[in-house]
Each structure stands twice: as C-alpha cells, then as structure tokens.
Amino acid sequence: MSDFDYDLFVIGAGSGGVRASRIAASHGARVAVAEEHRVGGTCVIRGCVPKKLLVYGAHFAEDLHDARKFGWDIPEPRFDWNVLRDNVLAEVDRLEGLYGQTLDNHKVTVFKTRATIVGPQKVRLADGTELTAERILVATGGWPHVPDFPGSEYAITSNEVFHLEALPKRIVIAGGGYIANEFAGIFNEFGSKVTIVNRGDTILRGYDEQIRDRLLQISMTKGIEFRFNAPFQSITRNDDGSLTVMLEGCEPIVADAVLVAAGRVPNTKGIGLEDVGVELDEHGAIKVDETNQSSVPSIYAVGDVTNRIQLTPVAIREGQAFADSVFGGKPTVVDYRNVPSAVFSHPPIGAVGMTEAQARDKLGSVRVYTSDFRAMKNVLAGRNERALYKMVVNEATDQVVGLHMIGPDAPEILQAAAIAVKAGLTKADFDATVALHPSMAEELVLLK
Known part of the structure; x- marks a missing residue:
C-alpha cells in the first residue's frame, strides 16, 4: 500500500480537473478532487455553456422577425429575461449534477471545499484537514480581471x-x-x-x-x-x-x-504555490513543461491556470494527456498547432491556423482567397448582412495554413474544415471536393 492518502489530489473540478480525475481513476489511481465553488468549473457553471444558451436565445430576435418573410404570421414577440435566465441556470444545475455523478461513478472522492498546497505532496482543506498525495494537479482555471479604478x-x-x-x-x-x-x-x-x-x-x-x-x-x-x-x-x-x-x-x-x-488571469493566488517553490510567470500562470509538470516534480497543472491556450477543449486534452501519461503508461503530449476557435458573436466567427498577417510574416509568400456573400436566408429575409470566408495558402506548398470565417453557423462549418487544415491538406484538395449545394459551406471548395 502507498504511504500517501491518495495517488492524485486535484485542486479544481473544472473541465481539465474532472477529465484528469476521471481518467486517472480509470487507470486504477486513488483520486480526490477539491472544488470550492461548483463542480464543472468556468465552462459549465459560468462560461461556455450558459453563454451559448444565451446566444441561442438571442438568435430568436432576428429569426422571429425574418420568419414573416418566409410566410409565418408571427405576433409581435415579447422577451422575458427572467424565463431565459432561470431556464439556463436550471440547465447548469443539471449539468453540475452529471459532472458530480461522473466523478462518483469513477470512485473519485470529492471535497466541496477550498484546498491549499502546504507541501510538495500535501494539501490542507479549509477545515484544517491535511491530506497527502503522491502527485498534486492544479486545475483552478482563470478568473475575470477587473482593473482597479474608482467605482x-x-x-x-x-x-x-x-x-x-x-x-x-x-x-x-x-x-x-x-x-x-x-x-x-x-x-x-x-x-x-x-x-x-x-x-x-x-x-x-x-x-x-x-x-x-x-x-x-x-x-x-x-x-x-x-x-x-x-x-x-x-x-x-x-x-x-x-x-x-x-x-x-x-x-x-x-x-x-x-x-x-x-480578460482573464490565472487563478493562482492564495493556494500556496510560491510557498512550495512552484514557479509562476509574470502573469501569475504556473510554468509547466510539455508533460504539464511544474518546477516541483510532484506538482502538475493543466488548463487556464497555465495560460497556454484558454479554451475548454484544450484543458480537457491536457487533463487526458496528464492522466494517460502519469497513470496509464501512455505518454501523451498535446499538439497546440492549428487549434480551432470561435467567437459566438452576432454573426459568429470561426478560425483555425494562421491569419494572413501571421502567414506573410512567417512564410513570406502566400495566396489569399476570399468569398464575400449574402447567405441565402438573409437574401430572402431582406438582410444586407454579408458573410466573409477567407483561406490563407502557403505559396510554396499549396498547403492551406489558415481558414477564417464570419457568418451564420461559421463555427459549425469551421470544425469540420479545421480537420483539413490540421491534416495539412492543400488548396487543390479543397478544389477537388465536390460542393454540397445549396449551402454556405460550399464556398470553401469554390474559392477562386
């Protein structure tokens, strides 16, 4: 039997911490996680999920107006913020329960309290209880930055x-x-x-x-x-x-x-990192190597607290890689090249790879293709709003090194297109693909 209370103690039950806990436990590790707020972290509780539900709710404003042009007799709509807010918060509660159930199913011990690091292999809970672990994983995420000014x-x-x-x-x-x-x-x-x-x-x-x-x-x-x-x-x-x-x-x-x-800053204050010798960068992020290990060999970190790429899927990949490498005997390193991202604005943006400016700076000679058009739905609805698709190509190799889109459903289209960029496909590969008509996505294979 190990001399430690746990093989792994995770501080923070957000996307990265939950994934690392679950996978490590599935590999046979004895795992505990401490969360002082709510299980699920920023993404589930106060980030991606509730935000996207508000985005869906907001889209109805234009959809209900446009429906008249499509033959629907829509009475003047009235929006009730309280109804949407309460429904969104109820969905957050449901998802939090599912996250907790996942940890329970994998026999992960959950401490719903604050934990601080008091030694390379020791943590202290808010009630003073001290626990030991062979390894500690910090997955405390980020926190909104509020500048200091009067009021x-x-x-x-x-x-x-x-x-x-x-x-x-x-x-x-x-x-x-x-x-x-x-x-x-x-x-x-x-x-x-x-x-x-x-x-x-x-x-x-x-x-x-x-x-x-x-x-x-x-x-x-x-x-x-x-x-x-x-x-x-x-x-x-x-x-x-x-x-x-x-x-x-x-x-x-x-x-x-x-x-x-x-902006958001790494959530590293007051958890004892400096006291045990964990190095932080100038922004307060935990410095880690490609295996997510900090300057203290027994302490690791994943997710926004490392300030590498502040995206939920990246934190999940890092948590999985950590658990597989340390407890599963499957050394895994996350590839940070060509990570797709989206802005769920109105209209939304999707992007992967290099911008035109980045490509010109790095590659020198590039070709740029654009399609500037009105979505079919907007034409009939009488909206002048135009979508813009942009492809950046390495002149020397014909490889597509960047895709950038703004328009209806751009993130949904970009996710599939990002596979092609990640795979290193060329402009000729896009051109050789038959268009799916009529769709907005077909513009990607018709760029001239």
Whole structure:
C-alpha cells in the first residue's frame, strides 16, 4: 500500500480537473478532487455553456422577425429575461449534477471545499484537514480581471452576468475580446442599448483583420456603439440606481449595468504555490513543461491556470494527456498547432491556423482567397448582412495554413474544415471536393 492518502489530489473540478480525475481513476489511481465553488468549473457553471444558451436565445430576435418573410404570421414577440435566465441556470444545475455523478461513478472522492498546497505532496482543506498525495494537479482555471479604478465595485463580470435580476436597458461593456463581443451581441438582440468601451483601438486581437473589421461593421449596423482608446476613469452610482461611467477622452455614459470583460488571469493566488517553490510567470500562470509538470516534480497543472491556450477543449486534452501519461503508461503530449476557435458573436466567427498577417510574416509568400456573400436566408429575409470566408495558402506548398470565417453557423462549418487544415491538406484538395449545394459551406471548395 502507498504511504500517501491518495495517488492524485486535484485542486479544481473544472473541465481539465474532472477529465484528469476521471481518467486517472480509470487507470486504477486513488483520486480526490477539491472544488470550492461548483463542480464543472468556468465552462459549465459560468462560461461556455450558459453563454451559448444565451446566444441561442438571442438568435430568436432576428429569426422571429425574418420568419414573416418566409410566410409565418408571427405576433409581435415579447422577451422575458427572467424565463431565459432561470431556464439556463436550471440547465447548469443539471449539468453540475452529471459532472458530480461522473466523478462518483469513477470512485473519485470529492471535497466541496477550498484546498491549499502546504507541501510538495500535501494539501490542507479549509477545515484544517491535511491530506497527502503522491502527485498534486492544479486545475483552478482563470478568473475575470477587473482593473482597479474608482467605482470598480459597481461593475459586474462574466461570473455575475448570468444572474442579473433584470435585463438592463443600457449596458456598457468594457473590453474588446471574445467575451465583450459575445455579450454585446446577446444584449443587443435582447433590446438593450449596448456600448463597448475599449482602452485600445482594436477588437478581437489575434483574429484576422478582415474578419474582425467585418464584425465591427456589422455590429455598428445593428446598433452597437463603440468607444476606442477610452480607458475607464471611474464609475459612480446615481440616486436612481443608474451608473455614470467616466472615460478618458470621451463623454460620460449613463448605464444600468457595467460589464467588465477585460480578460482573464490565472487563478493562482492564495493556494500556496510560491510557498512550495512552484514557479509562476509574470502573469501569475504556473510554468509547466510539455508533460504539464511544474518546477516541483510532484506538482502538475493543466488548463487556464497555465495560460497556454484558454479554451475548454484544450484543458480537457491536457487533463487526458496528464492522466494517460502519469497513470496509464501512455505518454501523451498535446499538439497546440492549428487549434480551432470561435467567437459566438452576432454573426459568429470561426478560425483555425494562421491569419494572413501571421502567414506573410512567417512564410513570406502566400495566396489569399476570399468569398464575400449574402447567405441565402438573409437574401430572402431582406438582410444586407454579408458573410466573409477567407483561406490563407502557403505559396510554396499549396498547403492551406489558415481558414477564417464570419457568418451564420461559421463555427459549425469551421470544425469540420479545421480537420483539413490540421491534416495539412492543400488548396487543390479543397478544389477537388465536390460542393454540397445549396449551402454556405460550399464556398470553401469554390474559392477562386
């Protein structure tokens, strides 16, 4: 028998931690996991899942309007935020139960409390109980970053936005990343007056310039306002409960809610990492090698807490690789090349591989193909909103090195197309594929 209480102790029951716990247990390890909030982590409880359900709800605003052009007699619709909010939260509760059931089925011990590291192979629970483990896995994820300015306590983050008591008539969203643009689209479709405030001059840094410019154009057409180069100065609460937002170089904005979506930071504070010698980078992320091992040999980390690629499927891959490598005798390293991503904006964005700028910088000579078109549904509905598909090709090898799309169902189409990019297929391979007509996806094999 081992001298340790557990073979593996996991701190954090999010996507990466749950996957690592389940797989390690299936390999015969004695596993425990501590979670101080709710089992499921950011994605299930306050991220991807509830956000995507709000996105689905928001799409009905345009769908119900467009249905009239397709022959449907639709009475004037009325949106009830409380109904959607409560249904979404009920679904989150259901999924949390399933995650807990999965851990229970694999005989993983769950401590619903905070755990801190007090030694290379020792943790302490909030009640003072100390437990030992041969290996410790940190999977505590990330946390919303709120800049420090007067009145910042009046702002909410993506943690609280799903619990709003009422739909704000006016909302200011701080940030230019995917969270800011997704919630801007959601609240705009629900009828809120939305203003995005960005301290820089660009939205969606890291995405292809043409794609993000198209989203900006469409968002402005839909009525979303933007303030660029406008850092927050202060927020004050008015007598009527509204908020006044003071910005550098801009007129004040009065709103009913302020959502700060200024990025996420690794959730490493106060869990004892520095005390036992775990090295962190300048952003507070745990430094790990390709096997997810930290500077302390018995301590590992996966997911957003390592700040490599902050995506749920990446955390899951890392958790699986860790468990298979350490407990399953199957050494596995995650491949971070050509990881697809999406922004569930209105319309959504899908992307994989290099942007045009990245490809030109790295490869030198590239060919770029684009298709700028109106989806058939938008044509009949009378919407001028245009989709844009972009393919970046290595001139020397004909290999497709990047695909970037904005338009209806772009993420759904991109997932399948990402397989082709990951496999290293060429433009000729795309051209040789017969189009599936009529569809938006056929544009990918018709690019000239």
